[in-house]
Each structure stands twice: as structure tokens, then as C-alpha cells.
Amino acid sequence: MDYIRNFSIIAHIDHGKSTLADRLIQFTGISDERTFKDQMLDNMDIERERGITIKSQAITLPYKARDGKTYSLNLIDTPGHVDFSYEVSRALASCEGVLLLIDAAQGVQAQTVANLYLAMEHDLEIIPVINKIDLPSADVERVIEQIDDELGLDSEGHLKCSAKAGIGIEEILEAIVQRIPPPKGNPENPLAALIFDAHYDAFRGTIIHCRIMDGTVKSGDTIRFMSNSATYRVEEAGHFLLQREKRQALCAGEVGYIIAGVKTVSDVRTGDTITLDENPCSRPLPGFREVKPVVFASIYPIASDDYEDLKTALEKYQLNDASFIYTKDSSAALGQGFRCGFLGLLHLEVVQERLEREYDQSIILSVPSVRYRFTLKDGSVVYVDNPAHYPGSSSIELSEEPYIRANLMLPERYLGAVMKLCMEKRGANSTLNYPSPGRVELIYELPLAEVIYDFYDRFKSVTQGYGSFDYEVIDYREGQLALLDILVNGERVDALSQIVHRDRARARGLQACERLKEEIPRQMFKIAIQGAIGGEIISRTTISAFRKDVIAKCYGGDISRKRKLLEKQKKGKKRMKMIGQVSIPQSAFLSVLKSDAD
Amino acid sequence: MQKRVLTSPPGQAGKIKEGNAYRGCAEVQLPGLYLHIPFCAVKCRYCNFFSVTKIPEIPRFLQALFKEALLQRGVFDSFDTLYIGGGTPSLLSPFQLSELISHLRKTYDIFEDAEVTMEVNPADVGLPVLEHMRALGINRLNIGVQSFDDTLLSFLGRRHDGSQAIQSIMAARQAGFDHIGIDLIYGIPGQTRQAWKKALEYAASLNIPHLSCYQLTLESDTPLGKSCAQGLFKIPDDDELFGFFMDTSEFLESSGYTHYEVSNFALGKSFVSRHNSKYWRHIPYLGLGPAAHSFDGGKRWENVRSLECYFQRLERGERPVESCEVLTNEELQMETLFLGFRTRAGIDLGAFSERFGVDLWASKKDFLKPLLSAGHLRIANGRLQPTRTGMALADALALL
Numbered sequence: 001m002d003y004i005r006n007f008s009i010i011a012h013i014d015h016g017k018s019t020l021a022d023r024l025i026q027f028t029g030i031s032d033e034r035t036f037k038d039q040m041l042d043n044m045d046i047e048r049e050r051g052i053t054i055k056s057q058a059i060t061l062p063y064k065a066r067d068g069k070t071y072s073l074n075l076i077d078t079p080g081h082v083d084f085s086y087e088v089s090r091a092l093a094s095c096e097g098v099l100l101l102i103d104a105a106q107g108v109q110a111q112t113v114a115n116l117y118l119a120m121e122h123d124l125e126i127i128p129v130i131n132k133i134d135l136p137s138a139d140v141e142r143v144i145e146q147i148d149d150e151l152g153l154d155s156e157g158h159l160k161c162s163a164k165a166g167i168g169i170e171e172i173l174e175a176i177v178q179r180i181p182p183p184k185g186n187p188e189n190p191l192a193a194l195i196f197d198a199h200y201d202a203f204r205g206t207i208i209h210c211r212i213m214d215g216t217v218k219s220g221d222t223i224r225f226m227s228n229s230a231t232y233r234v235e236e237a238g239h240f241l242l243q244r245e246k247r248q249a250l251c252a253g254e255v256g257y258i259i260a261g262v263k264t265v266s267d268v269r270t271g272d273t274i275t276l277d278e279n280p281c282s283r284p285l286p287g288f289r290e291v292k293p294v295v296f297a298s299i300y301p302i303a304s305d306d307y308e309d310l311k312t313a314l315e316k317y318q319l320n321d322a323s324f325i326y327t328k329d330s331s332a333a334l335g336q337g338f339r340c341g342f343l344g345l346l347h348l349e350v351v352q353e354r355l356e357r358e359y360d361q362s363i364i365l366s367v368p369s370v371r372y373r374f375t376l377k378d379g380s381v382v383y384v385d386n387p388a389h390y391p392g393s394s395s396i397e398l399s400e401e402p403y404i405r406a407n408l409m410l411p412e413r414y415l416g417a418v419m420k421l422c423m424e425k426r427g428a429n430s431t432l433n434y435p436s437p438g439r440v441e442l443i444y445e446l447p448l449a450e451v452i453y454d455f456y457d458r459f460k461s462v463t464q465g466y467g468s469f470d471y472e473v474i475d476y477r478e479g480q481l482a483l484l485d486i487l488v489n490g491e492r493v494d495a496l497s498q499i500v501h502r503d504r505a506r507a508r509g510l511q512a513c514e515r516l517k518e519e520i521p522r523q524m525f526k527i528a529i530q531g532a533i534g535g536e537i538i539s540r541t542t543i544s545a546f547r548k549d550v551i552a553k554c555y556g557g558d559i560s561r562k563r564k565l566l567e568k569q570k571k572g573k574k575r576m577k578m579i580g581q582v583s584i585p586q587s588a589f590l591s592v593l594k595s596d597a598d
Numbered sequence: 599m600q601k602r603v604l605t606s607p608p609g610q611a612g613k614i615k616e617g618n619a620y621r622g623c624a625e626v627q628l629p630g631l632y633l634h635i636p637f638c639a640v641k642c643r644y645c646n647f648f649s650v651t652k653i654p655e656i657p658r659f660l661q662a663l664f665k666e667a668l669l670q671r672g673v674f675d676s677f678d679t680l681y682i683g684g685g686t687p688s689l690l691s692p693f694q695l696s697e698l699i700s701h702l703r704k705t706y707d708i709f710e711d712a713e714v715t716m717e718v719n720p721a722d723v724g725l726p727v728l729e730h731m732r733a734l735g736i737n738r739l740n741i742g743v744q745s746f747d748d749t750l751l752s753f754l755g756r757r758h759d760g761s762q763a764i765q766s767i768m769a770a771r772q773a774g775f776d777h778i779g780i781d782l783i784y785g786i787p788g789q790t791r792q793a794w795k796k797a798l799e800y801a802a803s804l805n806i807p808h809l810s811c812y813q814l815t816l817e818s819d820t821p822l823g824k825s826c827a828q829g830l831f832k833i834p835d836d837d838e839l840f841g842f843f844m845d846t847s848e849f850l851e852s853s854g855y856t857h858y859e860v861s862n863f864a865l866g867k868s869f870v871s872r873h874n875s876k877y878w879r880h881i882p883y884l885g886l887g888p889a890a891h892s893f894d895g896g897k898r899w900e901n902v903r904s905l906e907c908y909f910q911r912l913e914r915g916e917r918p919v920e921s922c923e924v925l926t927n928e929e930l931q932m933e934t935l936f937l938g939f940r941t942r943a944g945i946d947l948g949a950f951s952e953r954f955g956v957d958l959w960a961s962k963k964d965f966l967k968p969l970l971s972a973g974h975l976r977i978a979n980g981r982l983q984p985t986r987t988g989m990a991l992a993d994a995l996a997l998l
Contacts, residue, residue, distance in 0.1 A: 524994055525972060547840040547987065549994040552812040552861050554940060556632055556877050557647075557891040560898055560923065562993075563933050570932075570997050581968055 001253040002182045006074045006211065008091050010119060011101035012109035012468060016131040020101060020163035020172075021059075021077050027169045028061040028073070058197075058209055058255050060239045065177045072239075073176055074255035076196070089118055090196045090271060093285075094211035094255060097125035097180030099172065100151075104130050104138035104160075107439075108146040110409045110468035116151055125180045128153055129172060134162040142436075150435045183213075183253030190281040191215030191223070193250075193258075193274040199320040204236075206262040206319060207244075210274060211255050213285055218249035222277040223260060226284045227269050231277045232260035268319055293341025294402070294473060295348055295452050296385035298329045298366040298495060299355075300337035302577055302586075306362065307336050313359035314338060317351070324351055331388065333493045333579055334364060339386055342368075345452050345593070352590075364577050366495035367592045370448045373400040373476050387497035390483040393534060400476040401447050401501075408442040408459070410467035415440055417462040425450035426501070447501070448473060453593055484509055484538075486516070486592075487530040491580050495589060509539035512592045519588035522546040527582055629894075630876040631677040631706065633663070633698075634887030635684040636905060639719075643755035646817040648889035648903050649685040655905065660694060662912040666886050667705045669917050673894065674884050676707040679873035680714045682736075688722035692730045699734045713738055713777075713872045720766035721758035728773035738777035738871075739770050740810070746797055750786050755821070767804060777869060779808030784842045786814050787831040791838075795845055802853040807869040811846050812861050813839055840990060847986050860940045860989050878937045880930075888918070897924045927954060936996035944975075944983030958982065965998045 011017045061073040076091045092098065098119045102112055119126055128147050130140055140160060147155040159175055161168030185192075197209035217223065221234045236259040238246040250256045262268055273284035301310045318324050324347075329339035342348040348368060355361045371385040375398040384390060406427075410418055412434075419442070422430065427444040435441050446455070451471065459467055482505050486496035496516075500508045509531025516529050524545055531539035554562060576583035637656060638649040680702070690698065702708060715738040716731060723741075731739075745751050746760040758766075763780075770778050780801065784794045801809055816823040816833060826833060834842070847857045855863040856870075859878060864870045876883055885892045888908040890901045899922035902908050911918040925933070931954050938945035951957050959966065959982070966982070969975045974988035974995070984992060 524974065524991060525968065546836060546991075546994070548836050548843060548990045550860050550940070550990055550992040552815050554860075554877070554937070555874060556883050556885055556893065557889065557900070559877065559893075559933060559937065560891070560900070562936065563929060566932060566936060566993060566996055567929075573997060581964075 001185070001187070001251070003069060003071045004074065004183055004253045005071055005097070005176050005180045006076070006095045006183055006253070006255055007097045007099065007176055007180050008076045008078050008088075008095045009099045009101055010078060010088065010092075010115035011131075012103070012106070012111040012115075015101050015103040015106065015109075015112070016163045017101055018077070020099070020129075020131065020161070021075060023163050023166055023169045024061060024073075024075060024173065025059065026166075027173065028063050058240045060241055060255065063173050063177070066174060067177075071177050072254075073173070076255065088115060089122075092118055092122045092124060094194055094196045095122070095124055096183055097127065097176070099176075100126050100128045100153075101131050102128065102143055102147070104132045104140050104143055105135050106466075107139070107143050108150045108409075108435075110407055110470040113151065113407070113409075114470040116153075126153060127172075127175050127179055128155065128158040130158060130160045131163055133160045134165050134167065146436060185212070185214040185252030187214075187216045187251040189214040189252070190279045191217055191221075191274065191276045192281040192285055193217060194285050195268065195270050195272050195274060197320075198268045198270060200316045204259050206259070206268055208258045208260070208262070208268060208274070209240075209255075210250075210258060212250050212252050214252050214281065215276070216249050216251045217258065217274070217276070223258070223274050224277040224280060225268070226273045226275060226280075232262055235259045235261055292473070293323070293325055293343060294370060294448060295342045295344055295368045296339060296371060297342070297348060297368040298331060298334075298337050298339050298386065299326070299352075300331065300334040300364045300366070300495070300577075302362040302364055302575055304335045310338070310361055310363065313355060313361050317355060317359060321351065321354075323347065329386070331366070331494050333491075334366070334495050334577060337364075341385075345456070349590070362575055364495070364586055365589050367498050367589055368452060369499060370402055370452060372402075372481065372499055374398070375400075384499070387483060387499050388494050390497075390499060393482065399479055399481040401449055401479045401481065403445050403474050403477045404448050404451060404471040405474050406444045406446050406451070406469060406471040408444065408467060408469050409435075410440060410442065410463050412438050412440050414463040414467060415442070418442060418459065418467065421455075421458055421462055422446065425453075425455055445474065446471075447477070447479065449499075449501070482533050484512070485532045486512055487528075487532060487537075488516075488579050488582050488584070489525075489528055490530075492532075493579055493584075496592060498592070505533055506538050509533070513539045513541040515591040516588055517541045517543055519591045520582065520584055523582060525581060627876070627879070627881045628676055628678040628709075629674045629882040629884060630679040630681065630873045631674075631702075631708070632873075632883055632885040632890060633680070633682045633687075633702075634885060634890040634901075635659075635682060635687040635690065636888050637684065637689050638686045639689060639721075640755065640757050641821075643753075643822040644814060644816070644820055646820050646823075647685065650905055652905070653689060656690065656694060658909065659905065660698060662909050663698070663886060664701045664705070665912045665915075666918060667702060669912075669915070670884060670886065670892075671705060673892070674706075674882065676709070677884075678709045678712045679876065680708055680712055681873040682714075682716040684717060686719050686722070686742075687716055688718035688727075692727060695731065696734055699736075715740055715777075715779075715871070715873055717742060718766070719758060720763045723766050723769060725769045725772055728769050728775070732774050737775070738779070739775050740779045740781065740808075741766055741770065743767070743780040744783050745786070745789075746800060747789075747793065750783075750789055753786060753788065754783070767806065777808065778806055779810060779869075779871065780806055781810045781812065783812050783814050784846065785834050785839050787833055791841060791845055794842060795849060798846060798849050802850065802855070805865070807865040808871065809850065809855065809863040810861055811850075811863065813842065843990050844986065847989075856942065857986065857989070858942045860992060875941075878941050880934055880937055896930075897922055899923075930954070931956065932996065935998070936993060938982075939984050939992040939995045940989065942983065942989070944981045946981050947977075948980050962998045969995070 009017045009020060058076045061075060062070055063073050064070045076094055078088045078091045100116060130143050132138060133140055144155045147153050147158060159171055192214040193210040193212045195208055195210050199207050201207050217237055219234050219236055222231055223234055224231045236246055237250045238244055239256045244257055275281045301307050314326055323343050326338040326340040330336050352365055355363055369385055369387055371383050374382050374391050374396050376395050377397050422444045425446055427446045429445045431443040433441040459469055480502035481499055482502045484498050484500045484505055485492050513529045513531055520543055522543055526545045527543040529541050530537050573583055576585045636649045637653055638651055714736045716736045717740045719742050743763040744754060744756055746763055748759045751759060816826050850863045851857055855865055857863055858870055882893050882895050888901055888905055889903040892899050899919050901918045902920040908918045947958055973985055974991055976983050976985055
């Protein structure tokens with residue numbers, strides 16, 4: 001166990017985490033030129049395309065250190081976006097230390113700070129690493145000052161590297177060996193293993209990713225999940241190299257996988273503790289945070305026949321994304337579906353894309369919402385995250401909406417623009433700090449609904465990408481709320497309804513209409529789109545009908561080609577939802593929440 | 599020429615083979631024969647039909663074509679329409695043309711009263727040539743006029759001018775052709791709706807019995823398509839093109855023409871193109887020549903799109919077929935719909951249900967009803983017919 005190190009890399013988005021992981025993998029020689037590709041650990045298409053890490057990934061790197069001994073370095077890669085801090089926390093619970101990666105040109109950013117706090121909560125050894133030192137705009141001295149002043153760490157122990165150019169990689173590996181403590185725990189104790197991730201494999205069923213804290217697990221053992229007492233026989237255990245590699249046993253301190261014929265995917269709850277049925281540990285492991293979704297939306301199959309397929313896909317998907325929750329739901333316009341909770345809008349878009357790409361589902365998402373709290377005239381309190389369940393204004397005594405505390409870091413020159421944006425988003429109780437010359441830290445309390453609405457995009461745009469942002473949900477505050485309905489050709493589409501602040505209602509209604517006008521293609525009929533509050537029309541737009549759609553020449557040699565084009569169009573149309581006579585594309589439902597201000 | 603009332607749905611290929619037995623029977627649909635003459639003196643800038651400019655290859659091509667005709671014998675043997683298209687068939691010399699016609703008549707049973715159409719370029723046809731064509735039994739001419747305006751003609755890359763266009767029409771009359779059709783194009787950059795209407799008025803004043811009025815279609819693989827993609831010019835938007843379409847239909851119908859297909863107008867039923875109507879009515883056809891398509895009611899095949907390949911295949915005694923698709927029931931239905939919605943006659947609901955076992959009206963009522971009330975469709979004599987605005991939407995209607 002003295003030769004095991006479990007570590008993670010934490011960083012602000014784009015500070016080079018995946019590239020550094022690639023270099024570490026290459027340096028330790030487990031991947032050769034042929035099998036290597038950029039962003040090795042980001043193996044989902046969507047991660048590569050967006051250049052982000054969404055899922056935690058684990059890999060074991062064999063490393064022969066300068067002391068002549070060979071160590072197993074377990075790297076647990078973590079996501080960088082604020083929506084995925086839960087994934088980070090689970091990964092960190094499985095580590096003894098972290099590399100805190102900071103971009104030499106951009107310096108400390110909001111998530112650098114947020115991730116550092118998370119690591120501190122887990123009491124981990126923190127190694128500051130300054131990356132991209134070869135950039136012309138690198139300012140290493142300034143970053144060293146920030147490590148001291150803004151992060152409160154001892155900058156003495158920092159390392160410098162360029163992951164892209166492969167500079168300083170060996171020093172990092174040495175620091176991992178020397179400074180990160182080996183895992184504690186005793187292979188002889190009763191088994192206690194933390195589930196930090198799981199995924200579904202079409203051939204093997206559920207693959208559990210875990211860190212063994214105490215004890216040993218081997219194939220043939222009967223394991224028990226402590227949260228629900230379900231028991232399974234272990235079929236296989238092993239390590240993650242580039243592929244799964246079977247081992248006799250997994251012992252205290254190790255990171256690896258367990259395959260145990262788990263058919264009921266919902267049995268595996270990430271964050272749960274695995275123990276042995278015949279010799280259980282006394283209590284479950286601490287350290288995992290509960291998932292708290294903040295954004296809610298409903299998912300419907302485009303064809304109602306596909307409901308059962310979607311249900312199965314969601315079950316499997318949830319296994320691989322512990323932060324995603326769902327329950328049954330139904331809509332007058334869209335039929336049977338599921339109400340789902342997400343960590344944020346990016347998370348929602350990622351779920352949508354993964355369901356489509358990996359699970360081959362054609363889905364419609366309703367307009368996302370936060371969870372509101374209403375005190376009714378009869379004294380009862382209800383939480384509403386689905387506009388369809390809006391209680392009706394006459395029965396409401398008090399309306400409240402969730403607020404967040406946003407931590408914004410930005411160069412001073414953007415301060416005016418950001419403050420203006422925060423005011424526009426109903427921000428209050430601001431605090432301003434100057435952690436270092438030229439940089440400001442701005443703290444604002446903002447309604448969460450305003451933040452999921454386009455805040456992140458707008459913030460990035462007004463700070464030209466130099467601002468960073470992190471937030472936590474604080475409490476509920478009173479707000480004048482109203483239900484905004486959208487009517488398409490006079491028919492109310494419940495999946496497009498939103499709960500909005502009364503002062504914003506008209507603007508939101510107009511924006512929703514404009515957005516839908518852009519997203520819904522012209523059809524053979526004129527389409528009227530209206531925004532309404534309590535029966536009163538507050539906004540409207542019209543999509544004019546297209547009047548010409550026919551090829552000029554269609555003779556013997558044109559027929560097959562034309563038919564194939566029409567078949568393609570027909571397929572495209574099947575991917576739209578029919579509301580009355582109107583085909584509404586998927587994108588329309590999310591577009592309502594997007595701003596055109598940038 | 600004998601008029602045929604084309605009412606029944608396409609029959610089985612097997613039945614058609616016995617063509618002779620049905621001679622004179624108005625109810626039976628005989629297949630059409632199409633010849634693709636893939637030669638042009640110059641390529642027009644908007645055209646993506648298969649053609650080459652190697653005029654000296656024509657004799658070799660004709661020999662290959664005669665071979666193909668022999669090889670394809672047995673698919674269908676009897677035809678009541680023949681259409682010589684291209685390319686530019688009027689590049690054939692009078693001698694080559696006589697040879698072609700006599701070979702075809704030797705190889706196939708082409709009815710005495712068959713509609714025999716030839717496409718001609720106004721630059722190629724003087725009175726003697728036209729009289730020769732008439733003598734060979736060609737009884738319908740389709741003249742590629744495109745426009746009477748010299749500026750627009752040179753924009754399109756045509757090799758004739760407006761006065762040649764007019765002369766060719768006059769000469770065709772003089773040579774004794776009653777059945778004359780001309781092609782005209784609208785939506786050309788720089789062409790106003792007013793100027794287009796003037797061209798229509800002029801054509802109508804000449805009493806030309808058949809007009810094909812095509813919207814300029816930019817194909818991405820043509821010089822015109824490419825220069826449009828580079829932003830060198832702009833074509834009118836859909837609303838503007840709809841305006842052209844409506845002007846055309848309203849004006850020509852008020853002048854006595856029947857708007858019988860999206861782009862085709864005839865001065866009365868007897869001038870409707872019988873050959874082209876077969877395509878829209880899903881009636882079988884045999885196409886000879888490179889890139890020609892054939893359809894036997896259930897499958898469609900396409901000849902190789904290269905003159906060299908065409909030669910090689912036939913020199914080896916093989917049919918020059920590039921690919922063949924057997925159409926599924928759904929595919930046939932889709933074709934019946936989009937072809938049917940192109941024509942004023944529309945879709946015969948009874949025949950549709952008999953052929954596909956689908957009651958179109960009952961199963962698609964939710965889609966069709968609003969289209970009826972919007973005035974894009976109507977139901978008459980058991981047929982679902984597009985109105986004028988419906989024809990402009992034919993492709994969208996087929997997505998029901």
C-alpha cells in the first residue's frame with residue numbers, strides 16, 4: 001500500500017487539466033503512439049467536441065520513481081464546469097491529494113478557488129502546479145503571488161509545467177510520489193469501498209467504480225450495498241488501465257472496478273459504501289455530498305410509442321450520472337414523460353445530448369425551471385418545480401424563489417458592465433474585494449431563475465471570457481411571481497410555460513415569442529405565437545407560411561433523387577413534435593430560455 | 599393524332615409486354631421510350647443534365663445506342679410515345695437522325711399514332727432540317743427557347759439569341775408542326791416580374807400550344823450554382839418566386855392554357871405532353887443512353903453516367919446499367935404522392951387505395967382537412983387535387 005498514490009487534478013475550466021492528464025499517461029508509458037489520442041480520458045464524443053470533462057474517469061499509471069521503486073498512481077480525472085462540482089466532490093473523496101492546476105496567463109479563477117475549498121474539506125494534500133508557462137502571455141510571478149495571497153497556500157511548494165509542450169512532467173510525478181501520502185486502511189479489516197462512479201456496459205452489465213478504503217474484495221465474494229442491503233456475488237474485480245484489467249483482488253488503498261451482475265441499475269447508488277455480506281464494516285463511509293438538483297425540466301419521447309424505451313434509457317443513464325434524478329410526469333401537449341432534476345443548464349444540455357447519442361433517444365425537453373416555494377392561503381407550503389403545477393394566483397399568499405450567492409472574479413475593467421448585468425438580473429447585497437491589483441472579486445445575491453436564464457452566457461460575453469463564476473444556493477426570498485403561458489395557434493403548450501417574475505413577464509413573453517419564431521420553421525400555414533398571463537395576451541408574433549416548395553423539373557431521371565430528398569425530410573419531421581398542425585423542433589423548447597443579447 | 603384518356607393506374611410490367619393486344623384500347627397505359635442524346639455544343643451554365651461536348655463521338659454513340667436498344671428488347675416492346683431528349687438532339691445530322699429513327703422502328707413496336715417528340719435548340723433548326731424531321735415522323739417539337747431576352751440568354755450561357763428563338767418557332771410552323779412546345783425560365787437574376795409577364799404575353803400571342811415555364815433551379819455542381827454560392831449574384835427569394843409562379847399560372851390560364859403540371863401549360867387537352875405525363879402518372883418508361891433512367895412499375899434503374907463506360911459496357915455486350923433499385927410499397931406510395939400533387943389531375947383516391955391498401959383520406963384526414971380549408975387542395979370526382987397554390991407546395995404536401 002505504500003506504493004499507491006491516489007490523486008486528482010483540479011482546475012478552472014480550460015486551464016489544461018485534460019492535457020496534463022494526457023502527458024502523465026504518455027510519460028508513464030501505458031499508451032503508445034498508436035493508441036494515444038488527445039484528451040485520453042475524455043472518451044465521450046461530447047467531451048471532445050466541447051473540450052470539457054463531464055464524467056469522472058479513473059486510470060492507474062505505473063510509475064518507476066527516482067527512488068527506484070514502482071508506484072501505482074491512480075489518477076481520477078474530474079470535470080471543471082461549475083455544474084459538475086458534485087462529480088468533483090465524489091472524486092476527491094477517493095483521493096489523498098490533488099494537483100491544483102493554474103493557468104500561468106489567466107491566474108487564479110473562481111473555480112480554482114471553489115475546487116480548492118472542496119479539496120480542503122476533504123483534508124487533501126494540495127500541490128499547486130502552474131501550467132502553460134511557455135505561453136508568451138504567461139506571468140508566473142503574478143500567479144505565485146496569487147497562490148500566496150488569494151489562495152492562502154504556501155507558494156514555496158509550487159511546480160511549473162507546460163502540459164502542452166511536455167515540460168515539467170517528471171517533477172510532477174515525483175511530487176505525487178513524495179508529497180501525497182499513501183492511502184491508509186488495512187486489507188485485513190472488514191471491507192469498506194466507496195462507489196464514486198458507475199456505468200453500464202452492454203456486455204457486462206453494471207460496472208462499479210470504487211475506491212477501497214479498508215479490507216479486500218475478490219471475485220466470488222458476496223458484497224452488500226449499505227444503503228439498501230442488496231447483495232451480489234462479485235464476478236470480476238480489477239484496475240483501470242487504458243482498458244479494464246482483471247485482478248485477483250482489490251485491496252485497501254486501491255482504485256478499481258467491480259462487476260457483480262447488478263441488473264437493477266438503480267441499486268447502485270453513487271456515494272454508497274460496499275461491504276462484505278458476511279463480515280460487514282460497522283458504518284458507511286462519510287464524505288459524499290447529497291445531490292441537489294437546481295434546474296428542472298421534463299423529458300418526453302418525440303413519438304409516444306417510445307416511452308418504454310426512454311424509461312429504460314433513463315434508468316441506465318442515471319447509473320452513469322449520479323447527479324441526474326427523475327420521476328414520472330405527463331403533459332397535455334406532449335403526453336407521458338419524466339420530470340428531471342439537473343445541476344444546471346449545461347448539465348441539462350449534456351444529458352439531452354448523451355441521451356440522444358449514447359442511448360439513441362429522440363426527446364423533447366420542456367422549458368427548464370427552478371424550484372419555487374408557495375405559501376397558500378390555507379397555510380400550507382408547496383414546492384413547485386413544474387410550471388404545470390403552479391397553484392393559481394388567487395390561492396397564493398406568499399411566493400418565494402431560490403437565491404444564490406454568486407462569486408464573480410474579473411479584471412477590474414469589466415466591473416461596470418458586470419455590475420450592470422447583475423442589477424438587470426435583480427442582484428442585491430453586493431460585496432466588492434480587490435484580491436490583487438487590477439482584479440476584483442464581486443459577490444452578489446441573485447435569483448437562481450435569472451442565473452439559469454442566460455446569465456452565464458451574458459457574463460462570459462461582457463467580460464470577453466476573462467470573468468469566472470461560481471455559485472452556491474443560499475435560501476428562498478419573496479418575489480412577485482406569475483405564470484407565463486405560450487399559445488401556439490391558440491393552443492396552450494404546457495411544456496413551454498414558465499414561472500416568471502412579474503416585472504420581467506412582458507419582456508420574457510416577448511423574448512419567448514421571438515425565440516420561437518426563430519426556431520420553428522415556416523410551415524404551410526401561418527402560425528400565431530402568443531404569450532399570456534392569466535388569460536391576458538401580453539405578446540405575440542406570427543410565423544408566415546411558406547408558399548412555394550416544389551422542384552421545377554421532375555421527369556424520369558429526377559424521380560428517385562427527389563423521393564430520397566423527401567424521405568430525408570420526412571425523417572426530420574418525425575423528429576419534431578406535432579402540436580395540433582404545427583411541427584415544433586426540439587430546439588424550440590430550450591431556446592425560450594436563451595438570450596439573444598450576446 | 600389519337601387522343602388517349604389517361605385514367606387507369608399503371609399496370610403490371612408483364613401485362614404491358616403484350617402491348618400489341620391492347621392497341622387502340624384507351625384504358626391501357628403503354629410505356630414511353632426515352633432517348634438520351636448526351637451531346638452539347640456548349641454546356642449551359644445552369645444545366646446539370648449529363649452531356650459532353652465531344653461531337654465527333656456521335657457516330658460511335660449511335661452504334662452503341664442501337665446495341666443497347668437490342669439488349670433492352672424484352673423489357674418492353676411496344677411504345678406509344680417516344681421522346682428524344684438530351685443533351686442537344688438537334689446536333690444530330692439529318693442522316694444520323696434518319697438512321698436513328700429507322701433503327702428504333704426496326705427494334706421496337708412504336709405505334710403509328712405515337713407521340714414522337716424531339717428537343718431542339720433554336721440555333722440548330724432551319725426550315726429544311728425541320729421538314730426532314732417532320733418527314734421522319736417526328737410530330738412534336740420542344741424548342742429550348744428559355745427566354746426572348748438576349749441579356750438573360752447570355753447570362754444563362756445559351757448559344758442562341760432572341761431572334762433565333764422566334765425564327766425557330768416560325769420555321770417549325772412552316773414545316774408543318776402543330777405540336778410545338780417551348781421552354782421558358784423565370785427567376786433569373788436581373789429578370790423582373792414585369793419582363794417575365796411580357797415574355798409570357800408574347801408567347802401566348804404566338805399561340806404556341808405548349809409552354810414549359812421553369813423556375814431557374816441552381817444546382818450546386820453547375821457554374822451558375824457555384825458563382826451564386828460565391829455571392830456573385832442573388833436569385834429571388836421564395837416569396838418572390840411564388841409571385842412569379844402565380845403570375846404565370848394566372849396569366850396563362852386567363853389566356854386559354856391549362857396549367858396541367860407545376861411547370862407545364864397546354865392550349866387544351868390535345869396538346870398535353872403524353873410522354874411526360876407518364877412520369878407523373880407513375881407509368882413505366884424505358885430510357886436508353888448514358889444516365890437515362892427506366893422504370894417498370896416496381897423497379898427503377900439508371901444507366902452509367904459516362905460516355906466511355908457506356909461504350910465499354912456495350913462493346914462487351916453488357917447492359918450499361920449502373921444501379922437498380924427495387925421500390926418498396928412505401929417508396930412507391932411516396933412517389934405516387936409527390937408526382938400526383940404536381941398535376942392538376944391530382945391523385946385518384948380509389949386507385950390509391952386499390953394499389954396500396956391505404957385509404958388516404960381516412961388515414962390522413964387531420965393533415966388534409968386544414969389544407970382543403972386553406973384552399974391548397976380540393977376533392978373532385980374521387981380525386982385529391984392540388985389547387986394553383988397547392989401545386990406550388992407539391993413537395994411539402996407529399997410529406998403528409
